Amino acid sequence: MAIYVCTLCGYEYDPQVGEPENGIVEGTDFEDLPDDYTCPLCGAPKEDFEVVPAE
Numbered sequence: 001m002a003i004y005v006c007t008l009c010g011y012e013y014d015p016q017v018g019e020p021e022n023g024i025v026e027g028t029d030f031e032d033l034p035d036d037y038t039c040p041l042c043g044a045p046k047e048d049f050e051v052v053p054a055e
Contacts, residue, residue: 004030004049009042013049 001015013019013033018026022040024033030049037046 001027001029002054003052005052006039006042006044007048007050008044009039011039011041012052 003015004013005011006013013030015029016026018024018028019040020026030046030051033046035046038044039048
């Protein structure tokens with residue numbers, strides 16, 4: 001699973017961790033997040049996230 005980063009604040013969404021504090025269980029792919037998902041740090045919309053290239 002790819003990690004996605006918010007291009008505005010740098011927050012990283014890791015599907016293997018999810019966001020339990022926001023009701024998103026571990027293993028939830030970024031593509032499966034609701035269309036109205038926003039960055040928990042800065043409120044940026046889902047469109048402002050980019051995939052982190054694999055190293």
